[in-house]
Amino acid sequence: MIQIQNLHFGYRRKKIFTGLNLKLEAGHIYGLLGKNGTGKSTLLKNIAGLLFPQEGTVSVLGYTPGKRQPAFLQDIFMVPEEFFLPDMPIEHLVRYHAPFYPKFNDDQFNRYITEFDIPRSNTLQKMSYGQKKKVLISLGLACNTSVLLMDEPTNGLDIMSKSQFRKVIAGSFDENKCIVISTHQVKDLESLIDRVTIIDEGRILFDQTVDAITRKLSFHISFDSDEIKQALFREPSLRGNAVVTRNTHGDESKLDLELLYKAIVLNGNAIESVFNA
């Protein structure tokens, strides 16, 4: 669905990507993780056709995003981290945007904003950042595009909204869609994403399905000093050590995204060897 080959991209002084390769498929919700400034947003913008590769190719749904062909634009939606919505009633926002997206579904839009507790008769002018974001997320989902990119969607959402956000995504996702969510709030999305893509220093550091991760790695609390010593990653916790080890006994544990991320950033080679074995 999305193929990126040998992507080179940089801003005036700063190189971001020097030969990045990535393939994203339909039927997955990708969690795009990475430190600040590693290029998560830049990558999403290259996919959406908002920035152009300096070298290499980006292909989305068979199109070159940078050409911004209407057939491409009507099947992709991006919810950026920073956005501007004009001061107008929700009704007008829908009226001016929906016609560009043939698969837009008004019932769905209603359901999503209702789930988010936003009355349809409201005006954007009087809304907080979080509320506006919820309107934009609802609009993006209701457009039913094959590709949906979201940059830090849970930033600015209150506690209730994060739960509503997960419900809304779970309800709208299907095997023909590819959803990419970049985030730092790993706890918000732990149960939602089924593929983890970590980007670091301009390249893809890690890219695996959650199934593969829990088959190969075990996340648990350990009291066994030998096990703790040999762990791929360990972190003292209130009781025992939180560890990442090879999954040798076959039982699958729950993925701890935060622990996995730290393990990969701090002991990447060891983790990599588990997956290449």
Next chain:
Amino acid sequence: MQFRESQAIYLQIADYVCEKILLKEWKVEERIPSVRELAVQLEVNPNTVMRTYEFLQQQEIIHNQRGIGYFVSPTALKNSLTYRKNDFVEKDLPQVFRTMYLLGMDPDELKPRFEKYKKQHFA
């Protein structure tokens, strides 16, 4: 639903479904929530619920009627009991035993407490 336990989410959802069946909230031959419905309710990826349902089909606890949905199998009670019992004996009981050993407790002490609990919650 809070996923606190250390088990993979798809297995925790399997436990949840077995519990509904064992408590007879979901009855034999009744339709259970669709993959999407359960995913929304539990706020998880539909692929994860799909994996749970595939697993429970292998265990002959639920079955799929093409185009209609998933149903509680006639063998569900027996099979979910066996599945949960094995799981409990292998995974939970050793931890209970460990704590009991640590505190010098005897299994006999548990009996009256267990009776009281049953009376309070399931009478």
